[in-house]
Amino acid sequence: MNPTPDDPSLAGRKVGLIGLGAMGSGMAGSLRRAGCDVHVCDAREGVAAAFAAQGGVACATPAELAARCEVVISVVVNAAQTEAVLFGNGGGGEGAAAAMRPGSVFVMCSTVDPNVSIAFERRLEAMGLLYVDAPISGGAAKAASGEMTVMGAARDPAWALAAPLLKAMAAKVYRLGDRAGNGSKVKIINQLLAGVHIAAAAEAMALGLREGVDAAALYEVITHSAGNSWMFENRMAHVLANDYTPLSAVDIFVKDLGLVLDTARASKFPLPLASTAHQMFMQASTAGFAKEDDAAVIKIFPGITLPGAKT
Amino acid sequence: MNPTPDDPSLAGRKVGLIGLGAMGSGMAGSLRRAGCDVHVCDAREGVAAAFAAQGGVACATPAELAARCEVVISVVVNAAQTEAVLFGNGGGGEGAAAAMRPGSVFVMCSTVDPNVSIAFERRLEAMGLLYVDAPISGGAAKAASGEMTVMGAARDPAWALAAPLLKAMAAKVYRLGDRAGNGSKVKIINQLLAGVHIAAAAEAMALGLREGVDAAALYEVITHSAGNSWMFENRMAHVLANDYTPLSAVDIFVKDLGLVLDTARASKFPLPLASTAHQMFMQASTAGFAKEDDAAVIKIFPGITLPGAKT
Numbered sequence: 001m002n003p004t005p006d007d008p009s010l011a012g013r014k015v016g017l018i019g020l021g022a023m024g025s026g027m028a029g030s031l032r033r034a035g036c037d038v039h040v041c042d043a044r045e046g047v048a049a050a051f052a053a054q055g056g057v058a059c060a061t062p063a064e065l066a067a068r069c070e071v072v073i074s075v076v077v078n079a080a081q082t083e084a085v086l087f088g089n090g091g092g093g094e095g096a097a098a099a100m101r102p103g104s105v106f107v108m109c110s111t112v113d114p115n116v117s118i119a120f121e122r123r124l125e126a127m128g129l130l131y132v133d134a135p136i137s138g139g140a141a142k143a144a145s146g147e148m149t150v151m152g153a154a155r156d157p158a159w160a161l162a163a164p165l166l167k168a169m170a171a172k173v174y175r176l177g178d179r180a181g182n183g184s185k186v187k188i189i190n191q192l193l194a195g196v197h198i199a200a201a202a203e204a205m206a207l208g209l210r211e212g213v214d215a216a217a218l219y220e221v222i223t224h225s226a227g228n229s230w231m232f233e234n235r236m237a238h239v240l241a242n243d244y245t246p247l248s249a250v251d252i253f254v255k256d257l258g259l260v261l262d263t264a265r266a267s268k269f270p271l272p273l274a275s276t277a278h279q280m281f282m283q284a285s286t287a288g289f290a291k292e293d294d295a296a297v298i299k300i301f302p303g304i305t306l307p308g309a310k311t
Numbered sequence: 312m313n314p315t316p317d318d319p320s321l322a323g324r325k326v327g328l329i330g331l332g333a334m335g336s337g338m339a340g341s342l343r344r345a346g347c348d349v350h351v352c353d354a355r356e357g358v359a360a361a362f363a364a365q366g367g368v369a370c371a372t373p374a375e376l377a378a379r380c381e382v383v384i385s386v387v388v389n390a391a392q393t394e395a396v397l398f399g400n401g402g403g404g405e406g407a408a409a410a411m412r413p414g415s416v417f418v419m420c421s422t423v424d425p426n427v428s429i430a431f432e433r434r435l436e437a438m439g440l441l442y443v444d445a446p447i448s449g450g451a452a453k454a455a456s457g458e459m460t461v462m463g464a465a466r467d468p469a470w471a472l473a474a475p476l477l478k479a480m481a482a483k484v485y486r487l488g489d490r491a492g493n494g495s496k497v498k499i500i501n502q503l504l505a506g507v508h509i510a511a512a513a514e515a516m517a518l519g520l521r522e523g524v525d526a527a528a529l530y531e532v533i534t535h536s537a538g539n540s541w542m543f544e545n546r547m548a549h550v551l552a553n554d555y556t557p558l559s560a561v562d563i564f565v566k567d568l569g570l571v572l573d574t575a576r577a578s579k580f581p582l583p584l585a586s587t588a589h590q591m592f593m594q595a596s597t598a599g600f601a602k603e604d605d606a607a608v609i610k611i612f613p614g615i616t617l618p619g620a621k622t
Binding site for chain 2: 114137138139149151172174176182185186188189190191192193194196197199200201203204206207208210211212213214217218220221222224225226227228229230231232234260263264267268269270271272273274276277279280301302303
């Protein structure tokens with residue numbers, strides 16, 4: 001699904017990417033493979049320089065990057081970091097927005113409250129700038145291989161400018177609306193399901209252990225039955241291997257299910273399962289597992305011995 | 312995965328099957344295709360005769376069937392019906408157990424409390440009879456094509472007698488323990504996940520509708536993302552089509568999640584998500600949707616217009 005490295009529409013194009021984390025570094029790599037002149041920036045010292053050593057340009061600040069690029073892609077952790085990237089921490093002029101040329105586009109890839117994304121679009125449009133609501137999904141491995149999913153929404157001129165770059169970074173690029181909002185909404189709904197499914201997988205595996213069922217046999221049967229989910233298959237493998245190295249941490253779902261609940265509360269909409277799962281992740285976080293892989297939500301269940309654990 | 316119709320180990324073998332419902336009728340058909348001499352029995356008048364008109368023998372009672380067959384497969388709705396099949400409604404001698412010859416085997420395919428299945432084995436063993444704990448999964452279509460899943464557990468002699476027949480009816484036959492219990496436990500855990508996933512799918516789709524996201528687009532994105540589950544993909548297609556014809560009804564999950572909670576309560580084990588999902592199915596049932604497809608749990612959500620509904 002990736003363009004060939006010599007895709008003429010992308011070769012030499014100046015593109016900026018802010019936030020070289022698990023997702024952002026893979027995405028920047030995809031842009032480099034597509035032949036773009038990739039400019040990068042990261043709040044952590046040395047990270048941008050390390051990327052640029054393999055090709056590309058390291059920038060010291062979002063403003064420096066934004067002054068040089070027609071497209072600025074932001075892949076930071078949350079809405080607060082996106083706000084700082086755009087408008088600066090102190091509200092001064094050091095953010096990207098003030099440095100962007102009129103008609104250039106800001107592509108927002110973080111998971112945020114949809115109303116926050118809608119507000120970003122409004123503020124940038126007031127400055128003559130374009131905006132794409134473009135949360136991403138798929139995990140670090142798919143970001144690195146250019147096979148992630150983009151849940152996009154934007155006005156026509158913004159989409160026209162950003163779409164070829166999104167397609168260079170993703171296997172699936174959805175346009176879900178003609179202005180900001182629906183990209184973040186669909187991403188939030190995906191996170192509702194992902195969080196509930198991880199917590200349900202943990203609850204089911206915990207019940208099996210409590211009842212004396214062999215964990216590997218249970219995994220084999222469920223992954224071939226109607227009770228399966230993408231998350232059961234993926235995360236319960238971590239539990240079987242007793243490996244809680246955080247590919248995505250418990251605290252990510254404390255945050256993301258919190259965003260789900262905030263979104264629904266704004267329209268007074270009840271979410272019985274999402275609110276229950278959120279409580280489970282908060283319990284896991286405060287019990288000491290905040291930085292472990294999100295599969296560690298299984299550690300909230302009492303009276304069981306997890307695979308590989310000392311008895 | 313099916314044996315050829317002329318599998319010599321099954322040809323002409325006298326096999327009884329009680330309960331020609333959505334699953335049982337497909338299973339009896341698989342046995343007939345495998346060349347067995349299939350005896351059938353159903354509490355509803357005329358159902359066994361209709362099956363036997365295509366080949367096989369209709370029996371008037373479980374006792375009549377049991378007297379003629381070395382293997383008796385029970386595919387009735389629940390534990391109470393299984394109890395009646397085995398021991399008669401009035402506790403008299405009209406059940407299958409009293410009519411079975413010593414050394415013959417009873418194969419219990421219903422979804423029941425694992426402790427009930429364990430008790431059936433104990434009672435039958437006291438009568439010199441063999442028992443297989445063998446809940447099934449996969450739905451009516453896979454039962455008809457011989458591609459369902461069996462979650463089995465039994466002692467060696469019982470398993471030896473029943474396994475060739477189970478393999479004639481299923482694509483996947485798991486043996487999860489060397490006595491009754493683990494088959495029903497794994498089935499219960501599958502139902503925990505299935506029930507939570509249906510309710511979560513409904514909750515997610517309902518939030519999307521509330522937020523103004525296009526339902527078909529949401530379905531397309533989620534089924535290609537990490538938030539997907541077998542049940543989301545299967546049941547939300549019913550919601551998109553506005554088709555609540557009961558392939559499996561809301562009240563099935565009122566029952567099955569009830570069994571899940573009973574099982575866990577016996578060992579004082581907390582199930583936050585299963586208990587929440589059970590409340591959602593009970594709400595749907597008592598609100599008037601008991602006999603609709605289980606995807607109708609989405610109808611408990613207020614303030615939305617479902618696809619195809621009159622506004």
